Amino acid sequence: MRAGAAIRAAAARLDGVSDTARLDAELLMAHLFGVTRSELLLRHMGDPAPEGFAALVERRAAHEPVAYITGRQEFYGLELRVTPATLIPRADSETLVAAALEAKPDAARVLDLGTGSGALLLAVLAHLGAAQGVGIDRCAAALSVASDNAAALGLEARTRFALRDWTAPGWAEGLGAFDLILCNPPYVEEGAALARQVHAFEPHGALFAGADGLDAYRVLLPQVPGLMNPGAIALVEIGARQAEAVSALAAAAGLEAELRRDLAARPRVLVLRWANRA
Secondary structure, three states: OEHHHHHHHHHHHHEOOEOOHHHHHHHHHHHHHOOOHHHHHHHHOOOEOOOOHHHHHHHHHOOOOHHHHHOEEEEOOEEEEOOOOOOOOOHHHHHHHHHHHHHOOOOOEEEEEOOOOOHHHHHHHHHOOOOEEEEEEOOHHHHHHHHHHHHHOOOHHHEEEEEOOOOOOOOOOOOOOEEEEEEOOOOEOOOOOOOHHHHOOOOHHHOEOOOOOOHHHHHHHHHHHHHEEEEEEEEEEOOOOOHHHHHHHHHHOOEEEEEEEOOOOOEEEEEEEEOOOO
């Protein structure tokens, strides 16, 4: 079967499983050819479909995310390696990167709390040519992925990754202070209805944060000021209905919050500054 026909059949198979069935099929086919989706559509639709395509389609039909099947995900113009040890970087989180670059374009030291694949940290460092970055995570497997991504992007010399858990005493010792702090913490309510491809495959420890989804903020935000240089900025991603509650937690820690919305106009990021200090 030719690639074009195989893609059409795969899209029909995935209809009802994915809202982007045709795109999913094209991405899986491009992965097997070892080319970009654009190259596939331009040059390979008439070629014989590679062996193994049907097996990949069946994995997707079982709701496994395309990014885990291919091991790759694009984020803020970067191609990143991802595994089931890491959340899949989402376009919504690009709002945080854009806000960080706007708020602190002169940052010299950047900290990413819960770095996962390294997506936030590496996207920011790629646009701040002189900055150094530190990414922490409590998952050693995630840190391995982040380290691989830094090396692949030529950012290895400007990054350091450390196994740290912000719920553990003394976790911040030796990190120092930073000009820019990034964090996409767990913020989903326990028991929330999530798409099967998220709930069944992505790491629950990076998703869920107590009955109201605020447990990570309660632990982390009181500790953030101690990591900030004078004039520093911290940015946290939030759920669509959490802006008021997280802003109140930030205020209790001495930080004022400014809301940023994503492209769908949903509350997405809080930009945090010292309330009474330059």
